[in-house]
Amino acid sequence: MPDPSLILGRRVVVVGYGNQGRAHALNLRDRGVAVTVGAREGRGAERAREDGFDPKPIRQAVDGAQVVALLLPDESLGKVFAAEVAPSLAPGASLVFAHGFSVVYGLLEPPEGVGCVLVSPVGPGTALREEFVAGRGIPAMLAAQPEGLLPLAGSYAWGLGCDRARLVETTFREETECDLFGEQAVLCGGMPALAEAAFETLVEAGFSPEVAYLECVHQVRLLAELVASVGVAGMRKRISDTAEWGSYQVGPEVVGEASREAMRRALERIRSGEFARGWVAEAEAGKPRLLAFREADRSSRIEATRRRLFPTTPE
Numbered sequence: 655m656p657d658p659s660l661i662l663g664r665r666v667v668v669v670g671y672g673n674q675g676r677a678h679a680l681n682l683r684d685r686g687v688a689v690t691v692g693a694r695e696g697r698g699a700e701r702a703r704e705d706g707f708d709p710k711p712i713r714q715a716v717d718g719a720q721v722v723a724l725l726l727p728d729e730s731l732g733k734v735f736a737a738e739v740a741p742s743l744a745p746g747a748s749l750v751f752a753h754g755f756s757v758v759y760g761l762l763e764p765p766e767g768v769g770c771v772l773v774s775p776v777g778p779g780t781a782l783r784e785e786f787v788a789g790r791g792i793p794a795m796l797a798a799q800p801e802g803l804l805p806l807a808g809s810y811a812w813g814l815g816c817d818r819a820r821l822v823e824t825t826f827r828e829e830t831e832c833d834l835f836g837e838q839a840v841l842c843g844g845m846p847a848l849a850e851a852a853f854e855t856l857v858e859a860g861f862s863p864e865v866a867y868l869e870c871v872h873q874v875r876l877l878a879e880l881v882a883s884v885g886v887a888g889m890r891k892r893i894s895d896t897a898e899w900g901s902y903q904v905g906p907e908v909v910g911e912a913s914r915e916a917m918r919r920a921l922e923r924i925r926s927g928e929f930a931r932g933w934v935a936e937a938e939a940g941k942p943r944l945l946a947f948r949e950a951d952r953s954s955r956i957e958a959t960r961r962r963l964f965p966t967t968p969e
């Protein structure tokens with residue numbers, strides 16, 4: 655059981671008011687924690703004001719704080735830390751991360767005596783906030799360097815309401831490598847690629863894009879929700895026997911040895927740091943290839959079909 659008094663007794667600064675930052679600041683405040691928001695002027699700072707905070711420039715907000723949550727994009731976190739956080743960080747302060755990327759890949763060097771705590775909610779900030787408001791929580795992964803700070807990680811996770819779901823102990827490295835792998839191989843990379851390839855297979859065979867979209871893409875949410883709530887076997891218990899039988903035949907054929915080999919290569923790039931180096935270099939160059947991929951996504955056949963079917967849904 656986490657000890658709420660650890661976080662309730664400290665002054666916490668949330669740096670960055672984006673996806674995670676907003677949810678952390680609001681949940682912590684609702685739990686009674688003294689929260690200051692540190693943000694550059696821009697969308698995040700405006701939003702923080704709308705939510706009743708009085709955001710300060712990062713350097714000023716960090717001054718004297720005992721707990722500093724760094725909720726900035728991973729690829730720029732190291733530079734902002736060196737320029738804005740480190741100069742006014744109090745000796746003995748603790749840094750909180752929602753993902754271990756910058757620590758594991760050495761983008762940031764905490765000063766002597768400053769500990770690092772990982773509290774990584776398993777889900778986007780919107781879910782973290784919505785579940786909290788509904789009286790529930792989403793799970794979080796916890797780690798600490800040095801390990802003696804683990805109770806602080808648990809207490810911060812209590813502040814987010816994640817103790818209402820599940821707290822899982824890990825290490826910075828395990829969380830980072832598994833998180834990157836999961837999003838690349840399944841959640842954001844593999845699963846959409848699978849749905850798009852199936853959609854294209856039907857369209858190339860002469861079927862209507864609308865029907866192909868509804869069958870191969872639109873229903874992903876329903877099945878994903880089933881898998882998340884009752885597991886793979888539970889999902890299969892709840893579908894027709896025809897669908898279940900077909901799934902045993904074709905699933906392992908589509909995701910066969912070639913896919914497993916691709917997964918092993920992706921994992922190796924993550925573990926060796928090759929992926930992180932490439933991503934940081936892309937970010938420093940102004941993200942030209944990322945923007946090109948985004949544009950290709952926007953003008954794809956699958957996206958045009960989605961817009962025709964559901965013209966009022968947001969981009």
Ligand SMILES: NC(=O)c1ccc[n+]([C@@H]2O[C@H](COP(=O)([O-])OP(=O)(O)OC[C@H]3O[C@@H](n4cnc5c(N)ncnc54)[C@H](OP(=O)(O)O)[C@@H]3O)[C@@H](O)[C@H]2O)c1
Binds near residue numbers: 672673693695696751
């Ligand atoms: N998103 C998720 O689902 C998720 C889930 C778990 C963990 N995480 C982790 O949470 C952390 C934060 O990610 P996020 O998705 O919340 O980021 P985000 O939504 O992109 O928010 C970034 C915030 O940082 C500010 N910012 C960006 N560049 C800055 C700079 N150079 N100087 C000062 N402020 C800057 C932005 O300010 P403006 O508003 O002015 O642009 C914004 O407030 C990361 O470590 C991420 O891996 C994210």
